[in-house]
Amino acid sequence: MSKNDISSSLEDYLEAIAEIIERNGHAHTKDIADRLGVKMPSVTNALQALSARGLIHYQSHSPVELTTEGAQTAAVIRHRHTALKKFFSEILKLENKEADTTACKIEHVIGETVLSRFVALIDAISDREDCAPLREYLASTMPKICPDETEELISLDQLPKDKSAVVVKVAEGLRGLKKFADLGLVPGTLLQFEGRAPFGDLLRIKVMGSSLSLRAGDAQYIWVKLAD
Template structure:
């Protein structure tokens, strides 16, 4: 039900759910004015979105009253917030984009990725942080690589990578790790 409901939402409605989720976490309820302020939209836009979300059973909404997420709405919003956090982390800490750029890109991409792609990204991030051949040293080398002015990989860089891999493989084999 949650995945199906999320697939039926426009990116705009997902953004409203995300805003309500955060406001509800901070203030226990969301008011239309607070939603409008948080999203930088008019109160009329908020009203239309709230009606649409209420029709889908994702929020409890009455005009001129507080708005809260239903259980189904909390599930969908929680998934959206989690996707956003994973993507922002990836953009900021792996690809080394600024916090603002990471935030903006996460907002755009979170609506376009399906569950399979998101699950694979989460697995990849876990792999990067735990695999002996990747981990923090690998990320540090990636950061250094990104700081280079040339874009193409030279034969000397490939040789450096091969030498590094051989050293890593030798160390793993000597320590009884993977080979």
């Protein structure tokens, strides 16, 4: 039976059973209910459904056991979860709980081809020597990106001299969006305002180690928040 033959909810149960057995050596109905935060009748219904699909051995008042097929399916589900959680925690720098929750939401819909490419990307960023600058950039930038809309944002042209900031959003009214994106002026980018030109409306900013000139009129469309 393919993992696609069971719902995302049943995948959660199967994953929980495998984790509990690995930790405790056995999995009882109450253990599963506690692990998933659900009521006992819900667990019973799910176990009956998994048993009917040949993924577990289930008898009332006895520990739940995975069948060979159930163990294989659970391993695939857990592999997806582990790989996605690693991406969210090590690459996107999310807190452990948020990384775990996000991985749980996505793992049920991601295909094996996409997953394998995620793993290749994670391994490359984590291990390749030529990715060291990228690792440093991610480590310094990702934790500063926050969707909290209550934070005060300022337009780039209002950023004080020598101050650093993170780009939060770029307004659609900015002409040549692709040009600015190619320069690195996209949400999440860390930049520094170096100052204004003596004459005219040009601003000097440093982005990823390079100094750029930007019209003040264009800078009004780029919203940033001060970096810590």
